[in-house]
Amino acid sequence: MLALSRSLRLASAAALLCLTASTSGQAEAPDADLRAGPSLPTDKPVSGQVRKQVSKQVTWAVYDAAPYMITDGPEAGMGISDQVRQILTERLDDYTHSVLIVPFPRIVSFLKQGAEWCFVGGVRTEERDAFAYFSRPTGMFYPLRILVRADRRARFEALAPLSLRSLVEEHPDLRTSVLRSRALAPRVDAILRRSPVPQAHSEFGEAFRMLQNDRLDYLVEFANIAAYYEKSFGPSASWVGLPMTEDPEPVLSRVMCSRTPWGRAIIDRIDAILPEERVTDRYRRIVEAWSAEEDLGKLRAVYESSFLSSE
Numbered sequence: 001m002l003a004l005s006r007s008l009r010l011a012s013a014a015a016l017l018c019l020t021a022s023t024s025g026q027a028e029a030p031d032a033d034l035r036a037g038p039s040l041p042t043d044k045p046v047s048g049q050v051r052k053q054v055s056k057q058v059t060w061a062v063y064d065a066a067p068y069m070i071t072d073g074p075e076a077g078m079g080i081s082d083q084v085r086q087i088l089t090e091r092l093d094d095y096t097h098s099v100l101i102v103p104f105p106r107i108v109s110f111l112k113q114g115a116e117w118c119f120v121g122g123v124r125t126e127e128r129d130a131f132a133y134f135s136r137p138t139g140m141f142y143p144l145r146i147l148v149r150a151d152r153r154a155r156f157e158a159l160a161p162l163s164l165r166s167l168v169e170e171h172p173d174l175r176t177s178v179l180r181s182r183a184l185a186p187r188v189d190a191i192l193r194r195s196p197v198p199q200a201h202s203e204f205g206e207a208f209r210m211l212q213n214d215r216l217d218y219l220v221e222f223a224n225i226a227a228y229y230e231k232s233f234g235p236s237a238s239w240v241g242l243p244m245t246e247d248p249e250p251v252l253s254r255v256m257c258s259r260t261p262w263g264r265a266i267i268d269r270i271d272a273i274l275p276e277e278r279v280t281d282r283y284r285r286i287v288e289a290w291s292a293e294e295d296l297g298k299l300r301a302v303y304e305s306s307f308l309s310s311e
Contacts (some may be wrong), residue, residue: 038068057096059117061107067228067290085284091273103202105180122256123183133267135255136274142250147242149218163245167194174217185248224290250302
C-alpha cells in the first residue's frame with residue numbers, strides 16, 4: 001500500500017451527499033476537509049447547475065467502495081482510485097477541484113443528464129459510451145469470485161464446477177444482490193442481463209452486511225474488495241471467495257466524464273497525463289495495493305502486456 005504523506009479527512013459516507021469546498025486554481029489537497037454542502041436534486045435535470053459551473057472546474061464524484069474509494073476512517077483518501085484522482089488533480093492545476101460523495105447509481109444518473117462531473121474507476125461499456133467519455137485505463141479489477149460465508153462453503157463447492165450462469169438460472173433459491181448500474185465484466189454482465197437477480201443495492205457495505213447477516217447466500221465480487229470489507233467487519237466475518245467458470249481477465253477501469261465538450265476536453269488532458277504517470281513505480285504500487293500475493297503475477301503481466309498500451 002502506498003502511504004500518503006498526509007491523511008485525507010473525508011465526510012462520512014453515511015451522509016447521502018456532501019460537497020467539498022472548492023480550491024481555486026489548486027489541485028485537491030490530500031488533507032482537505034470535505035464539508036457538508038447543499039444537497040443536489042435527485043429527480044430534476046441538472047441543466048441549471050451545469051450552466052453555473054465554470055469550464056475550468058472539475059467535480060469528482062466518489063462513493064464508498066473500498067479499497068478503491070475510501071470515504072471514512074484512518075485510511076480515508078488512500079484508496080486506489082482516490083490516489084489516482086490525487087495524481088490527476090496535482091497535474092490539472094489550472095482547474096478548480098471539488099469532491100462529491102454520492103451513491104454510484106446517482107453518479108450514472110447525473111452523468112447522463114450532462115453534469116460536469118468525472119469519476120475515477122468506471123468500466124467502459126457500449127451503453128455508457130452514449131453518455132460518457134472515457135480515458136485510457138487507470139486501474140484494474142481482478143480476480144472476480146463467488147463470495148460466500150465460510151460456513152456455507154461446502155454447499156457451493158458441491159455445485160462444482162461453480163458457474164454464475166448455473167447459480168442464477170438453476171438455483172434461484174440462492175439469494176444474491178447486485179450493485180445498481182454496475183458493470184463487472186462483459187461475460188458476467190451478459191449473464192445478469194439475461195437472468196436478472198431480484199435484489200439490488202447502492203453501497204458495497206450494504207451488500208456485505210446482508211451477506212454477513214444471512215440475508216444473502218452469495219455475492220459476485222472482486223477479491224480485494226471482499227478482503228477489505230471482511231477485515232473491516234472484524235472477527236465475526238469469515239468469507240470465502242470461490243472461482244467460477246466465467247472467471248474473466250482483469251477488467252480495466254478508467255476515468256469517465258460527462259459526454260459534453262467540457263468532458264471531451266478534460267479527458268483529452270487526462271489521456272496526455274496518464275502515459276507519463278503509469279510507467280512510474282508510484283503508479284504501479286497504487287494499482288497493486290490491496291491485491292493478494294497470489295494475484296500479483298497476473299496483474300503485473302497484464303500491466304506490461306496490455307494496460308500500458310491500451311487506449
